[in-house]
Structure formats: structure tokens, C-alpha cells
Amino acid sequence: MAGTTGHSKHFEASRRAVLKVSLLLPFIPSAARDAAAQGALPQQIPAGTKLVAADQNEALQTLIRASGVQAKLSSNVTYANFLGGPAILEAFRAGALDLATVGNTPPIQAHAAGEKIPIIAARVSSETDYFLAVRPGLKIDSLEELKGKSIAYGEGTGRQPFVLNALKLAGLTRKDVKLVPLRAADFPDAVRTGQVDVAALNEPHFSRYLADFADRGASALPKAQNDRLPRSLTYLYASQKALDDPAKAAAIREFVAGWIDASRWSHQNVDAWVEAYYVKRQNLKPADARKIVESEGEFQFPLLASLIAKQQSLIDVIHEAGDLPKRLDAREEFDLRFDEIIAAKTN
Known part of the structure; x- marks a missing residue:
């Protein structure tokens, strides 16, 4: 009897422990659970790894090169120029792109079209985009x-x-x-x-x-x-096919870190950025170009998990206007594994 009683007490203690854990699980943020389920990002970039990034108005390639980030990348990154999210989406569909910087809407359109192009980083400005x-x-x-x-x-x-x-x-x-x-x-x-x-x-x-x-x-x-309108939100997103390739995924991880560094450089070295992009590329006068840079406000690089609710609100606005066939779940548009590298660059 004593042995049976001891066994019962052990079983009851185990049952309570399992119950305690199961009660705690729902309180783990769903975003954190999603990131854990996706696993860790590869970090080894084999020699010869190539990426093709979409660009608009040559802004991305100028930023990455002028900041010195391009020279530090382990992969060979080339750029293809586009104007507007729809054209970039078509290039993703054709398998011609690995990643791109876009506004807040193209990931929604890609999602609605059944394309898997997850958001991997974001830059929020204190000013409006348009x-x-x-x-x-x-x-x-x-x-x-x-x-x-x-x-x-x-x-x-x-x-x-x-x-x-x-x-x-x-x-x-x-x-x-x-x-x-x-x-x-x-x-x-x-x-x-x-x-x-x-x-x-x-x-x-x-x-x-x-x-x-x-x-x-x-x-x-x-x-x-x-100023009554929402602040500027720029997304970096990548094709799921590229993210499923360990070599490209590691290169994209490195590119995200470099993109954050380059964006910060542009605000810390305004004269150099103005000369490299607005004067040489866009043929603007330095004084006018400087006003543009100042009008962009300050940049922040939030964790992707913190943007899910904002993206859902955006989805709802477009859906309510009748421009989406169904209401989408914003959580499906983010690859939360990149929050680890974003946190490392911003802490």
C-alpha cells in the first residue's frame, strides 16, 4: 500500500506539473511561438552565393554602396530597377528576384495573390511616406x-x-x-x-x-x-524560395543587418548621402536635396512581431474598401526569425 501511495503521489505531482505548463502555454505570445516554430536562420554563406534585389529609383543600391555595406557583404548582390510594387511582384512571380524594399501594401497584394514573399525587416519613419x-x-x-x-x-x-x-x-x-x-x-x-x-x-x-x-x-x-496620415513604413521582403535555400537565407540575414547599418549611415552622414543619391543620381540641387532628407524624419527598426497589429489594420482598411477578396491574417506575412538579427542591431 505504501508503494502504491507513493506512486499515486508521484503521478499526481506529474499531472499537476503538466497542467501548470499547459495553463502557461496560451500566455506565450503567439508571435514568439511562430518564430520558434520556424527555427533558426542559417548563418553560413558559401562562396559564390548570389542575390538579386529589386530597387526603385536606384535608391537601394546607392544606399548600400555609398554606405560601404556592399563591399562588406559575403554574397554577390546585384540590383534590378523597378517603379512600383506591382512590377516587383511580377518579377517575384517569375523567379527573377530574391528580395526587395517596398511600401506597406505590396506584401498584402502578394498575400492575396497566394504568393509567399515574407516580410523580413522594416523601417519606420517619424514622417509620412507620401x-x-x-x-x-x-x-x-x-x-x-x-x-x-x-x-x-x-x-x-x-x-x-x-x-x-x-x-x-x-x-x-x-x-x-x-x-x-x-x-x-x-x-x-x-x-x-x-x-x-x-x-x-x-x-x-x-x-x-x-x-x-x-x-x-x-x-x-x-x-x-x-501629418494626420500614418507614418512612413518601408518593408524589406524576400521570396520564400530564397529563404528555403540555406545559402541564400544566410545571405539575406546578412543583408538585413547591412540594410539597417546603411540606413543609419544615411542619417549620420547627410552630406555624403545627399551627394551620392540626390545630387548625382537624381540631379537635384544640394540645398533642395537636404530638405528632402530632413523631411524624412528619424528612422526606427521595430521588431516584426510589433508590426503585426499595424499591418492587420492596413489589411482591414483595404478590405473594407472592397479591394481585397477576403480578410487576410497579417501574421502570415512575416518571417519572425529575423527579429533576432533586428534586435541584435537595435539593442
């Missing part, structure tokens, strides 16, 4: 005055939620305006020629528009109105 440029001769002083106006609309680009959020903040719907579907490359021409009343432009296109068409009455919504 500015609402107004056609020459027209004056708009508030978001509410967008009512009845024609607005350039780039579905699948960061300009899409930017416009939708502007309408939402103004208490308007897409029925209150005329949304004109255009490619991102056509936005500057559309607003300067009056094809649309308003277009969301990024730099350097925004400053160039205001400078080149000042004598014709080019304008923009006041900064105070633009």
Missing part, C-alpha cells in the same frame, strides 16, 4: 476638401492605403471622390498636366513637382493635414 500634391491652379487646404476631386489611385502600391486613410480621416468614402487608376510611374505626369486633381507623390518626385511647376501654381495639401 505627400498629397495638387494640380496647378487648384488649392486644397484640408483632407475634407478632397470631396468631389479626382485622385490618382495606385492599387497594390503604398499610395493605395495612403489615399484610403486620407478619405477615412476626412469622413469620406471612395464614392465621394473619383479614383483614377494609374501606374505609380504615371502619378507625377497626371497631376502636373491636370489629368487628376490630387496625387500622392514620394520624394524626389514631390519636391521636383513643386519646384518645376511653381510658376504655374503647383501646390500641395498643408503639412499639418498630411
Whole structure:
């Protein structure tokens, strides 16, 4: 009997221990569980490993090279220039790309299309990504005055939620305006020629528009109105095929760390960055270029797990507008294994 009693006590203690662990499990953040389930990233980069990165306006390659990061990379990284998220998505589909920097919307469009291109890093600015440029001769002083106006609309680009959020903040719907579907490359021409009343432009296109068409009455919504909109969010995302390749995954891990270093360098060495990109690549005057850099605000590199809720809100805005066939789960758009390298670079 004594042995039986001892065995019962041991069984009961074990049962309680298992129960205690099972009760604790639900309180482990789901993002942390997801990262643990994905395993660790490879770190060995074999000689001859190659990556192809999408670029826009040659900004990424100039940043990586001018900062000195390119020379330190163990892999051979080449760049292909694109304009807009949809074109980059097509290149991913064709298997021509390994990674790209994009706005906050292309990962959603990729997700909706069934493409696996996980987000692997993010950069958040204290300022907005776009500015609402107004056609020459027209004056708009508030978001509410967008009512009845024609607005350039780039579905699948960061300009899409930017416009939708502007309408939402103004208490308007897409029925209150005329949304004109255009490619991102056509936005500057559309607003300067009056094809649309308003277009969301990024730099350097925004400053160039205001400078080149000042004598014709080019304008923009006041900064105070633009500041009502969400802050700039740039994503680095990679093809799942590349991430499933140990050599490329290790090279991408190294590239993420280098991208963070290069972004910081651009703010710590403004004159060098202005000269390398805005003056030599974009043919802007140094004074104008410096204003652009200052307008970008400060950069932060948040953990991917902290952005899931923000990305879900963005998904919901696009879904509510009728531009997504179904509501998506934002957690499926992130490769949380990269939080380890992001944390190491930001702590």
C-alpha cells in the first residue's frame, strides 16, 4: 500500500506539473511561438552565393554602396530597377528576384495573390511616406476638401492605403471622390498636366513637382493635414524560395543587418548621402536635396512581431474598401526569425 501511495503521489505531482505548463502555454505570445516554430536562420554563406534585389529609383543600391555595406557583404548582390510594387511582384512571380524594399501594401497584394514573399525587416519613419500634391491652379487646404476631386489611385502600391486613410480621416468614402487608376510611374505626369486633381507623390518626385511647376501654381495639401496620415513604413521582403535555400537565407540575414547599418549611415552622414543619391543620381540641387532628407524624419527598426497589429489594420482598411477578396491574417506575412538579427542591431 505504501508503494502504491507513493506512486499515486508521484503521478499526481506529474499531472499537476503538466497542467501548470499547459495553463502557461496560451500566455506565450503567439508571435514568439511562430518564430520558434520556424527555427533558426542559417548563418553560413558559401562562396559564390548570389542575390538579386529589386530597387526603385536606384535608391537601394546607392544606399548600400555609398554606405560601404556592399563591399562588406559575403554574397554577390546585384540590383534590378523597378517603379512600383506591382512590377516587383511580377518579377517575384517569375523567379527573377530574391528580395526587395517596398511600401506597406505590396506584401498584402502578394498575400492575396497566394504568393509567399515574407516580410523580413522594416523601417519606420517619424514622417509620412507620401505627400498629397495638387494640380496647378487648384488649392486644397484640408483632407475634407478632397470631396468631389479626382485622385490618382495606385492599387497594390503604398499610395493605395495612403489615399484610403486620407478619405477615412476626412469622413469620406471612395464614392465621394473619383479614383483614377494609374501606374505609380504615371502619378507625377497626371497631376502636373491636370489629368487628376490630387496625387500622392514620394520624394524626389514631390519636391521636383513643386519646384518645376511653381510658376504655374503647383501646390500641395498643408503639412499639418498630411501629418494626420500614418507614418512612413518601408518593408524589406524576400521570396520564400530564397529563404528555403540555406545559402541564400544566410545571405539575406546578412543583408538585413547591412540594410539597417546603411540606413543609419544615411542619417549620420547627410552630406555624403545627399551627394551620392540626390545630387548625382537624381540631379537635384544640394540645398533642395537636404530638405528632402530632413523631411524624412528619424528612422526606427521595430521588431516584426510589433508590426503585426499595424499591418492587420492596413489589411482591414483595404478590405473594407472592397479591394481585397477576403480578410487576410497579417501574421502570415512575416518571417519572425529575423527579429533576432533586428534586435541584435537595435539593442
